[in-house]
Amino acid sequence: MKILKEGSSFTQRDVIDLLVEFSSFKDRVEKKFKELARELEGKNNEHDLWVNLYLISTDYAEENVNKKHKQEALQKIS
Numbered sequence: 798m799k800i801l802k803e804g805s806s807f808t809q810r811d812v813i814d815l816l817v818e819f820s821s822f823k824d825r826v827e828k829k830f831k832e833l834a835r836e837l838e839g840k841n842n843e844h845d846l847w848v849n850l851y852l853i854s855t856d857y858a859e860e861n862v863n864k865k866h867k868q869e870a871l872q873k874i875s
Contacts, residue, residue, distance in 0.1 A: 822851050 807815070827834040837846050 819848075819851055822854065823847055826850070 837843050837850075840846060
């Protein structure tokens with residue numbers, strides 16, 4: 798997963814990979830959280846809502862990975 802950072806530059810391949818990942822994320826959310834998907838559907842800012850949900854999700858995932866690495870590092874020290 799490539800993390801989006803403000804001011805970063807991306808290759809065309811990075812953009813395509815990100816769009817594929819976003820599309821896959823949206824499909825998974827629509828299947829697993831049908832109620833949420835229906836709430837977003839048809840809103841005039843639907844795309845913005847999906848992007849924000851995706852960004853929140855990737856931030857959360859990155860945070861969890863960082864916590865796991867910190868815990869592993871602490872366990873190695875002790």
